[in-house]
Amino acid sequence: MTTTHILETRNLVVEYQQHRAIDQLNLAVPAGCVYALLGGNGAGKTTTISTFLGFNRPSSGQVLIGGRSLQDQPELVKSELAYLPENVALYDLLSGAENLRFFCALAGIELGREQTGRLLSDSGLQADAHDKRVGQYSKGMRQKVGLAIASAKHAKAMLLDEPTSGLDPSAANDFAQRIRAAADGGMAVLMATHDLFNAKQVADRIGIMKQGRLVEEFDAHSVQHDELESKYLAHARGLA
Numbered sequence: 001m002t003t004t005h006i007l008e009t010r011n012l013v014v015e016y017q018q019h020r021a022i023d024q025l026n027l028a029v030p031a032g033c034v035y036a037l038l039g040g041n042g043a044g045k046t047t048t049i050s051t052f053l054g055f056n057r058p059s060s061g062q063v064l065i066g067g068r069s070l071q072d073q074p075e076l077v078k079s080e081l082a083y084l085p086e087n088v089a090l091y092d093l094l095s096g097a098e099n100l101r102f103f104c105a106l107a108g109i110e111l112g113r114e115q116t117g118r119l120l121s122d123s124g125l126q127a128d129a130h131d132k133r134v135g136q137y138s139k140g141m142r143q144k145v146g147l148a149i150a151s152a153k154h155a156k157a158m159l160l161d162e163p164t165s166g167l168d169p170s171a172a173n174d175f176a177q178r179i180r181a182a183a184d185g186g187m188a189v190l191m192a193t194h195d196l197f198n199a200k201q202v203a204d205r206i207g208i209m210k211q212g213r214l215v216e217e218f219d220a221h222s223v224q225h226d227e228l229e230s231k232y233l234a235h236a237r238g239l240a
């Protein structure tokens with residue numbers, strides 16, 4: 001039986017002017033999998049994510065969403081993907097509930113009051129915060145509204161860039177559990193991160209990028225944390 005990957009790149013090359021940011025990248029994330037993309041500054045993680053989102057045009061190679069070519073069907077980004085950047089962009093003067101309804105309406109989804117509350121609660125946002133202005137929210141609370149938007153969209157895949165940066169350990173742990181639950185519900189998750197602990201905690205697969213290439217890939221459950229750190233540092237120091 002062949003697995004249909006929800007997110008896939010085949011021999012992907014992305015260049016900024018003369019600079020090759022992604023170099024022959026082959027990456028595949030099936031449904032139900034959390035894939036953590038590690039790598040030092042400038043390795044190409046954000047470029048990978050922004051190419052899935054259609055912000056960069058591949059110089060060569062392919063980007064596939066659910067087995068379909070993004071180059072041929074750019075509308076797949078809107079219908080199939082959810083994106084959570086490091087800082088989720090919300091309207092500070094609107095409440096969490098209003099933001100959720102607003103962003104869903106933009107995606108053509110009308111939410112009732114009850115459904116809005118349920119989505120926010122299921123994403124971990126405490127009930128007494130639903131109607132408070134987002135300007136008063138912590139970073140972790142904003143992430144939860146972002147998760148609720150992704151969940152309401154029934155996105156097949158979620159792309160995350162540095163999702164736990166700046167979260168305290170408890171909020172990061174809580175967030176990791178939400179991501180795990182989304183994947184267990186069938187989503188494919190691609191997460192660029194510098195947080196090795198979080199990657200080990202939540203991911204099924206881990207890939208290490210360097211200079212636009214995937215230099216190592218392994219099953220997250222088969223490595224111990226210190227082993228992961230050694231592998232990461234070996235690549236960072238050019239010893240691997």
Ligand SMILES: Nc1ncnc2c1ncn2[C@@H]1O[C@H](COP(=O)(O)OP(=O)(O)OP(=O)(O)O)[C@@H](O)[C@H]1O
Pocket residue numbers: 016019020021039040041042043044045046047048
């Ligand atoms: N808009 C751009 N124009 C030109 N070069 C860029 C642009 N964005 C990224 N780059 C270059 O492409 C390479 C990959 O950058 P990218 O931001 O994808 O790396 P990253 O792994 O996400 O790094 P970080 O961990 O620092 O966020 C780097 O050499 C970077 O300088």
